[in-house]
Amino acid sequence: MLRSCVSPAVLRPRPPRPGGSSASDSEEEGDEAGPRAALVEQSFQGLRRAFRAWENPRTETFHGHVLPPPADAFCYHAVHPRVAERCAALHALLQHRHQLRLARHYSRRLKAASDFVRRLLSAEPRPLRALCEELRTHAGHWAALQRRMRGDAWLRPLLLRRREAVAHMRRALGLLALQAARLLEERLEAALRGAARDGTPPELLADLFQGLEIYNRVLGELGPEPGSARSAAGAGCAAGMPPRAFPLQRVLALLAAERGRRAAEGLARLLRRGGGGSAVEEEDAGREAARSLPEALRALCREDERLVVPVLQALVASADGLWRSALGVPTGSPAAPSPRPGSACKAVRWLDATHAAAAEALHARYRPLCWEAAGAALGPRLELPAGGTGSAVGAARELQRALGPARIPAECEEELGRLCRRLQCRGALLAWQRDFALALGAGLSDRCTVPERSEGAAHSGTARLLQRLYPALSSALRNLPDGPEGGPPGSPCLRLQLLGCCLATAQASCSWLMGKAFQFLAAWALQQFLLVTQGDLQLLKAETDALELLVSAAFPEPEGSPQHLAPHRRLRSHHERWLCLQIRSAAASIQLFAGDVLKLFSTDCKRMSAEIFDQTMPLGRHWRLGLRAELPNSPSEYAAAAAQTVLGQVLQGAQLLPRDSQVPTLARVMTAFVEAWMDHILAQKIKFSLQGALQLQQDFALVRQLVQCEQYGLEPDTRQALLSLRVLQQMDGAILCLLQQPSGKAYLPPHGWPSLRQCCSNHGARTQELGASSLHSLETLEAAGPSAGPPPPLPGAEPPGRPRGAPPESYLSGGQQQWLALRLHGARRWRVPGLPCMAKSPEG
Incomplete structure (x- = not known):
């Protein structure tokens, strides 16, 4: 079986290793042993038809078993256990060899990525495009290693059985790739700022933008795969954040930020040139700055265009992927070569026109960003503590005056105008903070x-x-x-x-x-x-x-729903x-x-007046005295105190009020005071004799005397308006009710009435006819008893204190009966002579 399954070439002896070095020391040694190991693997594949191996997960050892021939139900040979043991050992060695080769590849890729990161950390200048190309190589380490594991039958089980080890390799290579991308991002950003700061040769600009395009593609390929590794890479990056791509908007923003910062520095120096020195020197410097500021703005715009336009032209010519999709230009828009004569020149001219139009479109997008950045950088420079709020506001006004004569681009004028308004707004808020603190402090004391x-x-x-x-x-x-x-980041x-x-x-x-x-x-x-x-x-x-x-x-x-925001x-x-x-x-x-507030004030005045009268106004005998030879000619003490406590303070305070506020305030207070006084009398049901009614008349007259007092300095029209209040006429009506006494012990001789008859005749001063329901004044009364002495002096034709010519107005019908009920009743009655202006009262 072994002879039929194992190749005879495997049995050849291996040559000795030169220098005694191992096969893992170099790639050449690994390649030398490669063909022989490949033959062993091919031979072992033939053994799989009659051999099975499995791994014990606890001991991590392999065991084998020789399969019987298909035709035999049962087959046993004494050599089978030995063959199975040797084949299991060979299986373990082959698998270990593949794992060692995987570890070698992983280590070499890890070292190469580490060396690349180390070179990026150094200050060694290298072409950016070459660095971006090398980044592409190192960013693809894990993808290549993963393809190797999936394509190798000996390594494929590792993806399922050694998940932690595979995840560790993936994380290590991914972190190095992301760190390299982050460092390369810093170099690219610094190069972009340098390109906007001073003139850069066209070849360096082309290298920069081509490198940017490669970097964006590499980052796009790197982004989806690491997933969680990319978020974890933020901790290992220099700035604490994962690398970002360079779309067109970011490229323009970086160029604009650098140019805006330079423009802000120049404007800040020019606007602060008038600081320090005497007032005359500052005024002269301000005039000089006002004359030179429009010229400086025009110079800044010209310098910006001179430096930025070549950069944008190099971007359009070097990196189609950066600007075509952003401007909506199809990728295949340049004209294809044509076999006709002169077509190449036409294609070049058409391409140059397309690039010029694209560069102009990019410049139009760049200008608002540039001057917005200039405004953001100029604001903090003018608001420094050394300059102060007034300096910043003054500089803003000066700059705003210079925008019109400068004849600068609309984007520049709009952004600088917005900056001026923002500075004035902030200056106003700083002034508000100072004054608000003063107001709060003053309010406490x-x-x-x-x-x-x-x-x-x-x-x-x-x-x-x-x-x-x-x-x-x-x-x-x-x-x-x-x-x-x-404003700066994080500002409110x-x-x-x-x-x-x-x-x-x-x-x-x-x-x-x-x-x-x-x-x-x-x-x-x-x-x-x-x-x-x-x-x-x-x-x-x-x-x-x-x-x-x-x-x-x-x-x-x-307008509408804010959900679209x-x-x-x-x-x-x-x-x-x-x-x-x-x-x-x-x-x-x-x-x-x-x-x-006036309603509240009058209510409280009425309440306070009621309390004062309840505590100080006398009752009983004070108001039931008999008629005396000397009639009362001064108000009572309680009335003077009450009037001074309420009306006196109000009249004193009314001097501080504007004229249009004096009458409504005083009218409400006087109405509340008099009503509280009369309500107190009605509530206590005080009985008044004729002498008491005359005393109350003097007390009531104190209200008019206070109004007419020169001490309070009221204007004549204000006095007249207050003296014409209806409540004062009601007060006079109440006095008339009390003066019409039904009886009394005093005797008034008949000869005391001629002057009264003359007063009430057709030729006298009183010509008004009083109806049956009207009240009669004291002059219409006549005593029936014998005279006890000389007649007392009677009041004049009109009650004291009432304006002459003003007819006495009747109190309310209900109030009239209540006041009539307060008259003191006795055994004798007054006899009223038949006067042409009188009608006999039913109470008489």
Whole structure:
């Protein structure tokens, strides 16, 4: 069996090894033993017809068995166990040989990839295209090794039985390939920046872009296969991230970033040339910069075009794969060679025209990226702490003035204009931060005792500081740029920053107005309360309403569903809408408070007045005294104290209010005060004699006296409006009810009435006829008893304190009966003479 299955050539003795070196030391020695081992493997394939081998997984040893001939049901030979043992050993040796050869291939590929990474880490300059070609070789190590394992029957079981070892080889080769790609990416990126920085020879540009094309293809082949290895490679890469390809957009962005940085450096030097020195020197330097800035902008544009256009032309001519798909040009668009004479020249001219058009299209894409990068790089240079906020804003204004006369490309003007608006917006926000801190600090200690006057109106110091916040926000909203932010990576969004500042300002104003108003009202500090609710409120309400309109104009409601936006844009849009809603809510709260504050104030004044009268107004005997010779001519102490506590403070605080706010405020307070006074009298059901009614008349007259007092400095039209209040006429009607006493012990002789008859005659001053339901004044009353002495002086034809010529208005019908019920009833009655203006009252 052995003679028929094993080739006789295998039995030839092997020659001695030269130098005693092993076969694994060199590739030549492995090749020398290769033919003989191949013959053994071929012979062993013949043994498989009569031999089977299997591996014990526990001991990792092989066992064999010789199969009987097909025709025999049972066959045994004494040599079979020995043959099976030798064949199993030969099977194990052959499989081990293949595994050793696999390990040798893996080690050599691993060493070659490691050497390539070591060369990339060194600073040795080498052509980029050659490096990218070599990267292709090292990136394909695992694919070649995997093909070898799948094509070899002796190694194929390793894919299933030695998965961890196979995964380790795959991971090691993949990591080296990715690290080499990452290092080569850094070299390519540095070369691109160098090409944009200074003039590069065309042959080097062609080598660069051809290498880029090869690199992109290699990375595309490398990307899908490693999968998890690529994500793990990020930790081993120099920058901590996996390598990235160089599509056209990234190439243009790198060129634009480098050119934009250089342009930003030149503009920053020119804009900061006026810093330092006296004011006159700075002004002269500013004028010189204003004259030279347009020329500098034109020079920058010309220099950029001079350096970048050759680079883009070399890109178009050298790497079709970079730009054809990005520009939508078919790969096979160049004209094919034609056998006709002159066709080659036509094809070259057509190709040159195509390349020129492609280079122009790439330059059109490049220009916005370049000046966007210039704006992003120029902003931080102008906002350095040494320059300050004012310097950055001044430079932005100077640059904005120079954009028109410079006559530069539209992309440059648009991006630099956006930069200027962004710098002004940030400058306004920095000014806002400073003023906001001052306003918050002032609000903690401001007691509103020293108001600040401006244009006839008084405001608190905190309100003035809060007002200073609004112009900065308005300027920022008007200068808010659209498009990309242009800030450094990780910086907060300028739009969200601005909305946050607007919301903080509106809420701070709302908190100041409401918090201080309730605090001063609870402490009954009416002057400070009126200063906040009538001075500060009107000022901050107008500013907040204007700010809300600007916010609505700068941040309009988005049309349609935001689902079509990118995730980060969708999140920012959601935040913007939420902040806008909060700003509108704060403005609405201030408006609602402005509409309800006077009502709240009058309610509290009425409550406080009711408490004062409940505690201080006397009851009983004080109001039931008999008629005396001297009628009351001064108000009671309780009335003076109550009027000074409520009306006096309000009149004092009204001096700080604008004229259009004085009448509504004072009218509500006076109405609340008088109504609380009269409601207290009705609730306590105090009985008034004639003497008590005259005293109450003097007390009530104190309200008009305070209004007419020169101390409070009210204008004549304001006084007239307050003295014409209906509540004062109702107060006069209540006095008339009490003065019409049904009985009394005092005696008034008949001769005391002639002057009264003359007053009420047709030729007298009183000509108004009072109906049966009207109240009668004291002049229409006549006593029936004998006189006890000289008649007391009677009040004039009109009640004191009431404006002359103003007819007494009847109190409400229900109130009239209540006041009539408060008259003191006695045994005697007054006799009323028949006067032409009188009708006998049913109560008389």
